[in-house]
Each structure stands twice: as structure tokens, then as C-alpha cells.
Amino acid sequence: MTTASVPLPNWITYGLIPLMNLMLAFFLSGLVVWSIGESPWEALKFLIQGSLGRGDAIGFTLFYTTSFIFTGLSVAVAFHAGLFNIGSEGQAYVGGLGAALAALALDRYVPWYVTMPFAIAGAAIFGAAWALIPAWLQAKRGSHIVITTIMFNFIAAALMVYLLVNVLIVPGKMAPETRTFLEGGQLPKLDWLMALFGLDLGPAPFNVSFLIALVMCYLVWLLIWRTKFGYEMRTLGISPSAAIYAGVPYVRTVIIAMLISGGLAGMMALNAVNGAAARLQVEFVAGAGFVGIAVSLMGRSHPVGIILAALLFGILYQGGADLSFEMPTITRDMIVVIQGLVILFAGALEHMLRPAVVRIYQQFAKA
Known part of the structure; x- marks a missing residue:
């Protein structure tokens, strides 16, 4: 052995x-x-202090963590079905369009907690839609999911630049972005949560999407380990031939798994678009989709592990920025x-x- x-x-x-x-x-x-x-010890000290040493530092760390949780879950769901979704970056990008359209349509008329479900649905639906074609090509034509999802990242980037430059841009402005959402389209900060621990959030954009990410972790755990479809996904991921022989519908399982994966990636946009910037900007994803691959691998594709791995990368991102400032x-x-x-x-x-x-x-x- x-x-x-x-x-x-x-x-x-x-x-x-x-x-x-x-x-x-x-x-x-x-x-x-x-x-x-x-000095490695000095560097480590600055890394920890810059990410966990102050209220605003913790806020920025958890802001990055939130994005990485969404994209890590996206990769994990596909991975359990034997699919390597490299397209979370593009799916998150297009998901931002869905979240932004919901905010732009509703922010003048209703408060944020009414807009939020529509923004969640818009981000998830648009992200899932962007994963649908690669899923169909994999399931029906045998096109490798890695190749198609990578290519769709570039298509998503080009599409979003076109929309922001030619369609959604504010008339008279040079910046390729939508107008700033009113309060009805913004996700509020979690300053009250930080205050419970005696911390001041400061300018950190830590917002309600963090709680949404935790809810998604629980729902993904239920899906993968407590449902019949989750069992079919895991069976397909371990042995496709055995799963098909046992009656697992290959096409349906692949497409649904990728739709869920794309939807989770799209929901990452809630953090950056509705939470931090309050508008849709070019390249707001900032590589979070690719970091999600590492987060999923480190977290062994389990929601608890993904939370811990996302937190680690949040520490590295925020603490690294402070470290490079303190030690040029x-x-x-x-x-x-x-x-x-x-x-x-x-x-x-x-x-x-x-x-x-x-x-x-x-x-x-x-x-």
C-alpha cells in the first residue's frame, strides 16, 4: 500500500x-x-499588524476574505463534480453587471434591504449564464471546461469594457463606470459588528456581503453533503464512468453544477460593486477569481477550509500592502x-x- x-x-x-x-x-x-x-521577524510583525492590528486593517482583511470566499466556493462546487472551473474571474465580472443593473433600477425607489435580494439574484443569474455555454460545450460536445472557461474570461473582459465605455458610462465623464448608486443600491458597512469587539472600521469597505458569503458556505455544505444531487456530483467527480453506469445523468449534473459554480462567482460582485465602490467599474474583480482556485485547493474544497484559506489570503493581501509600505x-x-x-x-x-x-x-x- x-x-x-x-x-x-x-x-x-x-x-x-x-x-x-x-x-x-x-x-x-x-x-x-x-x-x-x-529581518523576517520584522516583516512578519508588519504583515500581522497591517492585517489584524487595527480595526480598519481587520476590515480590509475581511473585505478581501469575502471576495475569496465566493470565488473559492465557485471553484469547489465545480471541482466536486470533476470540473475545473477556471472561469470564476469572468463569471464574477459578468455577475457585476447583474448586480449593478438591479441597483441602478431600484436605488431611487426602495431601501437597500429591498434591493439586496434583486442584486443577489442578478449577480447569480448573470454569473450562471456566463458559465452555461462552457458547461453545455463540456456536457454535449466534450470541449474541455478548462479551455472554454479560460477563453470566456477574455470575452467577459472585452464585453464589460465595451458596455462601460459605450453603454453604461455617465454622459460627460471620462471614467468607464456607471453612476454611483444611491443608498438604496448600496450594501451597508458592518461597522456595528466591528463595534461589538471594540474596533473602529474606519474607511474599510467591510460590508453585508460578508454575511451573505457565510450563508452561501452553509448552503454549499448542505448541497454537497446533504442532498441527492450533491451525492451525484461527488460520485461524478470521483469516477465519471462509475457514476454514469450507476445512472447519474451526466449532462444534467455537469450543467447544473456549473450553473451553481458560475452563480457563486457572480455573487462575488456584491462585495466590490454594491459594497465597496457603489458603482460598476472596469476590472473590479482584480484577480479574485484566480485566487479562488488557490483558496479552494488549500481549503480542500470544503466550506470551512475555504473560509480559513480565504482569511489567509485576505491577511496576505492587506498585510502585504502594509508591509511593502513599511519596508520598501x-x-x-x-x-x-x-x-x-x-x-x-x-x-x-x-x-x-x-x-x-x-x-x-x-x-x-x-x-
Whole structure:
């Protein structure tokens, strides 16, 4: 029996091994910082203080975390069905159009809590619609989902630029963006939540979409592990041939899974469009769709793991910005290197330490 097939307790598989991989990634990141003549401990201090040391820093960290939760869930849902959705970036982009149209139509007439369900539905429907064609091509024509979703990211970017420059732009303005939403189209900040912990949110755009993201985590958990369709998805993801032989409808399962995945990606726009900017702008997604791939891998495609992984990347994003300001020799590019090392060891090389852990575990189990 190979070490890859040796069963381990969940606390080792989902707790100890990811933690060891993460510590190794930070150790190598420390060596990179040390190699340019800076103190790794000082860098770590600035990273933590910049992301968790103040109320506004925590607010920005949780703002980034919210976006990564949505896109991480999007990738995870597709992955459980055996699909590698690389298109969350484009689906989130188009989802922003749905959320913005709801806000633009309703913000003059109703309060935000009436607009919010329509914005959620608009973001989800538009994101799901953008995932539909790649899903149909995969299910009916055998076109690889990775290729089609990557290509649709570029199409989404071009489409949104065209709409913002030629259709939705405010007359007389140069900036390619919609008008600013009135209060009826904006998601309010969660300053009251921060105040419960004695923290001042300050200018951080931490908003109600964070609570929506947590609700989506629970609903995804119910879908994957507590429904018949979730069981069919997981069966298809583990063995397509066995699933089809057992009667799982392949076309239906692939299309519905991708629609849900695209809808979750589209809902990421609530955080940036209705929450932070209060308008639809060019490139508001800012790479969150691609970060969601790493978040899903690190979180083992489980909602709890995705929350923790999204929080880690939120810390790296916000703390990295503060770190590059306090220590100018550590540029934003170096922060990207640190993020890449975390992805490498906690995602791509997640089983690198497993053989050693298995041997140690077996020795203790025999004792």
C-alpha cells in the first residue's frame, strides 16, 4: 500500500498536514526576505499588524476574505463534480453587471434591504449564464471546461469594457463606470459588528456581503453533503464512468453544477460593486477569481477550509500592502512571491510531506 492510500485521521489530513505545508511556505518566504537583507521577524510583525492590528486593517482583511470566499466556493462546487472551473474571474465580472443593473433600477425607489435580494439574484443569474455555454460545450460536445472557461474570461473582459465605455458610462465623464448608486443600491458597512469587539472600521469597505458569503458556505455544505444531487456530483467527480453506469445523468449534473459554480462567482460582485465602490467599474474583480482556485485547493474544497484559506489570503493581501509600505525593499512583487509559495506548498505540493507523516503515524500506532 502506498502512502497516498494510507488512511489518516481527519485532524492530520485536514489540520496537521496543511499547517505543516503552510509553515514550510512561510519559512521559505522568510529566507527570501532574509536574502535581501531584511529581518523576517520584522516583516512578519508588519504583515500581522497591517492585517489584524487595527480595526480598519481587520476590515480590509475581511473585505478581501469575502471576495475569496465566493470565488473559492465557485471553484469547489465545480471541482466536486470533476470540473475545473477556471472561469470564476469572468463569471464574477459578468455577475457585476447583474448586480449593478438591479441597483441602478431600484436605488431611487426602495431601501437597500429591498434591493439586496434583486442584486443577489442578478449577480447569480448573470454569473450562471456566463458559465452555461462552457458547461453545455463540456456536457454535449466534450470541449474541455478548462479551455472554454479560460477563453470566456477574455470575452467577459472585452464585453464589460465595451458596455462601460459605450453603454453604461455617465454622459460627460471620462471614467468607464456607471453612476454611483444611491443608498438604496448600496450594501451597508458592518461597522456595528466591528463595534461589538471594540474596533473602529474606519474607511474599510467591510460590508453585508460578508454575511451573505457565510450563508452561501452553509448552503454549499448542505448541497454537497446533504442532498441527492450533491451525492451525484461527488460520485461524478470521483469516477465519471462509475457514476454514469450507476445512472447519474451526466449532462444534467455537469450543467447544473456549473450553473451553481458560475452563480457563486457572480455573487462575488456584491462585495466590490454594491459594497465597496457603489458603482460598476472596469476590472473590479482584480484577480479574485484566480485566487479562488488557490483558496479552494488549500481549503480542500470544503466550506470551512475555504473560509480559513480565504482569511489567509485576505491577511496576505492587506498585510502585504502594509508591509511593502513599511519596508520598501519588500516590493509588491515580492508579496506575490510569498503568496505563490503558499499556493505551491499548501496547494500544488499538498502531499509532499504526507509520506513522512504516514511513517511517523504508523510507528506511533504500532507502539
